[in-house]
Amino acid sequence: MRQVTIYDIAKEAEVSISTVSRVLNDTAPVKGSTRAKIEELIQKYNFQPNAMARSLLKQETGIIGVIVPDLTNPFFPEVFAGAEHEAQQSGHTFLLSNSIGDYAKESEYLSIMREKRVDGIMFLGGRINLRHCEEHLVQELVQCASVIPTVLVNGGLRNTDLIRVATDESAGTALAVRHLIELGHTEIGFIGGESNMTTTSIKLRAFRKAMKDAELEVREEWMLPDSFSIDSGKRQMLNLLAMKERPTAVFCVNDYTAIGVIKAGVEAGLSIPDDMSVVGFDDIPLAHHFIPELTTVSQQAHELGRTAVKVLKAMMSNEKVKKLTSLEPQLVVRQSSGAPMR
């Protein structure tokens, strides 16, 4: 069961290990006949050079560490696929960990990745989405970034200059709200999102600004943050339905809440979008498949992943990179939004 090494090959080929190394890496000319013999042996024993030994020497592992909060959220596999796509060419491979929003776990994985000497780290979600992140958690990441190229994806840490790649959620929100306004809506609500997360506050701010720009009133009772789940969407829609007056359209922080809103609406007998327009955010695959198909804002998850790796690779080769690489989101108009009924 012990794997064969370069020594085994060298011995049987009656050459030195350097020669074997040379044919392995094609790093210097080797006589045709010896090369042939060595290659044959490599075949025969199915020899695979030990990457750890090589990494130890070369000081690089070819591994990129990725920390995501929840792979079960379809947004992240999409980002990952993009990252993988970009990493393909350079032959990088991924050490992936789910933190499930547990900061201690994030720390643990960060530590493991440092021990394993990954070439770079992509950090998504968790602490970098907090409006107020505890100082030691911030410092840990700063520390980490000082020794391993690290990029924060769709998040950031106040008062640090960690490299970031993010979609412009503010612009995305404006896109969605303006779409609703152009459709003729003037009474628009805001649903979902935890208030202590930047995703929420950024969208909230952009929402208010877009309304103000259009000289529309923001009705505070229709501003209903909660969480990011389908259930929270349902819950807040129920709240809305219980009011004497309700908006003709709602903007939801993400597709899940939008779906919750629609489900609760449909169950209450509303027709979407006739009785209420709903727009989401993220453009998860489900958005396309749902009935009615969801109007939403695409974060370009795939592109986000690609870009993050691209930036990481630049950092790894000591190129200068921008502090923030921003991606433009796109409005995807489907069936859940329409002109107001009246």
Place this chain on the structure above:
Amino acid sequence: MRQVTIYDIAKEAEVSISTVSRVLNDTAPVKGSTRAKIEELIQKYNFQPNAMARSLLKQETGIIGVIVPDLTNPFFPEVFAGAEHEAQQSGHTFLLSNSIGDYAKESEYLSIMREKRVDGIMFLGGRINLRHCEEHLVQELVQCASVIPTVLVNGGLRNTDLIRVATDESAGTALAVRHLIELGHTEIGFIGGESNMTTTSIKLRAFRKAMKDAELEVREEWMLPDSFSIDSGKRQMLNLLAMKERPTAVFCVNDYTAIGVIKAGVEAGLSIPDDMSVVGFDDIPLAHHFIPELTTVSQQAHELGRTAVKVLKAMMSNEKVKKLTSLEPQLVVRQSSGAPMR
């Protein structure tokens, strides 16, 4: 930027590297005062021992390699989450790769994982779902398994005795079909699945058997394999709708095709389940959120992942494991199935 090593610590603490190693691993008693000094230094420099150096020596990496066909298919993140859950305790971590159904890529990743000396490999999808897999692809995996503990998840390779962990798709299919029959259906169709994949053939066979057991006729024109996508579901439903006679219920190879069937049905003005009952397979999250909520068969993806890692760990510690560990699927009755209208 160069990381600090055990030598740096030893020098500054004025002890030998062995002593530092001892406090690191708590592998032998060390005088309180020296230990304290060393620990302080470790803190100060935020020293992380180089895992590669250690792995090189210990001949283990703490890494499990996972090859999946498509992480974007929600079934796999679920399996992965289960795997991660089980790996938590032993401190194993994952090298994850998407093969996107490309056999060459599978080979490439397999090779990378061998070079990186992962402690075990979890192989899902791709070639192991083929009814007829090319011999060299089979041999490659056999070869690999002979040197690294390898487990095939939800698949297998004929004429090999590779270790497998799988849900009993045959039993799952029987569950679904019997459910339909108990509801009163006698005219049942079969939709989706590529014919050259074992998932399809296994379900096809189980479907026929369940029908036969109930003394019901299988109408060949209603047996409509195709692929695994939503679109294929739509396509075959359209075919069905164009027939003069159509079944009162259909069993779909997976949830995606079931959703396609429902979408096409709804667009054509049918009401589900009144006009037609639809049952899927997999129980992806979407199944629960869709309108109508989908009756389906749960593969227990999370459990599958856990079990696979459990088996892998047993193999890594040279325990004897069963050739096949089989998991029982579960029927999840929701809204898309009901009694036939007649």
Place this chain on the structure above:
DNA sequence: CTGAAAGCGCTAACAT
């Protein structure tokens, strides 16, 4: 309780 030394498998000068 601590240090010296061997070695894990490989690459990269440096010789020849």
Place this chain on the structure above:
DNA sequence: ATGTTAGCGCTTTCAG
């Protein structure tokens, strides 16, 4: 064109 040698950073005997 090929061999020798010195590490990469760590763990683990074996002595003391």
